[in-house]
Amino acid sequence: MNKTGRLAVLGSINADHILNLTSFPRPGETVIGKQYQIAFGGKGANQAVAAGRSGADIAFIACVGDDDIGQRIRQQLAEDHIDIAPVEVIAGESTGVALIFVNDEGENSIAIHAGANAALSPALVEKQRKIVENADALLMQLESPLESVLAAAKIARQHQTKVILNPAPAMPLPDELLALVDMITPNETEAEILTGVAVASDEDAARAASVLHDKGIHSVLITLGSRGVWLSEAGKGERISGFKVQAVDTIAAGDTFNGALMTALLEGKPLPQAVRFAHAAAAIAVTRSGAQPSVPWREETDRFLQQQE
Numbered sequence: 001m002n003k004t005g006r007l008a009v010l011g012s013i014n015a016d017h018i019l020n021l022t023s024f025p026r027p028g029e030t031v032i033g034k035q036y037q038i039a040f041g042g043k044g045a046n047q048a049v050a051a052g053r054s055g056a057d058i059a060f061i062a063c064v065g066d067d068d069i070g071q072r073i074r075q076q077l078a079e080d081h082i083d084i085a086p087v088e089v090i091a092g093e094s095t096g097v098a099l100i101f102v103n104d105e106g107e108n109s110i111a112i113h114a115g116a117n118a119a120l121s122p123a124l125v126e127k128q129r130k131i132v133e134n135a136d137a138l139l140m141q142l143e144s145p146l147e148s149v150l151a152a153a154k155i156a157r158q159h160q161t162k163v164i165l166n167p168a169p170a171m172p173l174p175d176e177l178l179a180l181v182d183m184i185t186p187n188e189t190e191a192e193i194l195t196g197v198a199v200a201s202d203e204d205a206a207r208a209a210s211v212l213h214d215k216g217i218h219s220v221l222i223t224l225g226s227r228g229v230w231l232s233e234a235g236k237g238e239r240i241s242g243f244k245v246q247a248v249d250t251i252a253a254g255d256t257f258n259g260a261l262m263t264a265l266l267e268g269k270p271l272p273q274a275v276r277f278a279h280a281a282a283a284i285a286v287t288r289s290g291a292q293p294s295v296p297w298r299e300e301t302d303r304f305l306q307q308q309e
């Protein structure tokens with residue numbers, strides 16, 4: 001087992017209702033689905049699971065409802081090697097829900113009901129302050145209330161805990177938050193919303209990264225789908241290609257990338273090597289369906305990487 005720094009993840013938990021169909025319904029249209037499953041998801045939980053299964057020392061700050069599925073998700077998170085003491089059960093609330101369509105091309109379309117995720121207030125973040133203070137890195141996304149993401153980032157900055165933000169789902173963000181972020185991992189759409197630069201080429205990615213550096217962020221990783229990742233540190237950029245696989249669906253591919261990336265970084269791997277490890281974990285995830293059911297364990301990612309050499 002590799003020695004690893006401590007990770008805190010703050011984020012959402014959802015029950016994903018996934019319907020596979022030939023093509024997405026248009027407004028007013030009803031389409032017949034081909035396959036339906038309920039799987040555990042939520043961007044925060046998926047990233048925590050990717051970190052836990054790949055060997056991170058991780059605690060997860062999140063909320064579930066006081067319903068049956070919330071209880072089952074908590075139990076599964078513990079089995080995925082995650083410290084779930086900071087996962088609060090919110091009385092009278094339902095666990096978050098994501099309704100997901102997946103078409104024959106493996107593309108998805110997602111709508112969310114926040115449920116208990118909306119209860120992850122700044123007061124709850126304050127209650128879990130020690131987890132953030134004692135972590136080496138804090139990984140967050142944007143399915144939790146923005147004021148709570150900001151509150152956690154402030155605590156992290158005061159205690160030299162690195163702040164990593166996966167700015168998904170896409171939304172504009174205040175400079176106050178971006179100035180507290182050490183590393184950011186947007187996809188092309190999110191990068192465009194944050195910077196105003198449409199990312200269609202490596203040159204565009206370099207320009208978008210430069211806008212984010214100017215906001216105070218040291219490391220910028222723009223994920224480019226099948227083209228890999230644009231990695232820019234303090235203004236110096238390079239593209240790191242991903243692995244070609246037969247995709248089943250891309251649900252949680254980005255989440256798997258983020259969780260695995262953190263594991264590798266906290267083991268002390270240099271950033272380009274950590275990106276390669278994260279690419280491998282994400283490549284495995286897209287060959288399987290659903291969010292958490294698709295996230296690989298460490299042995300699988302190591303084996304995949306060995307097979308590439």
Ligand code: RIB
Nearest residue numbers: 014041042043098252291
């Ligand atoms: O990133 C994928 C996730 O987005 C799904 O698991 C769904 O819950 C939504 O949060």
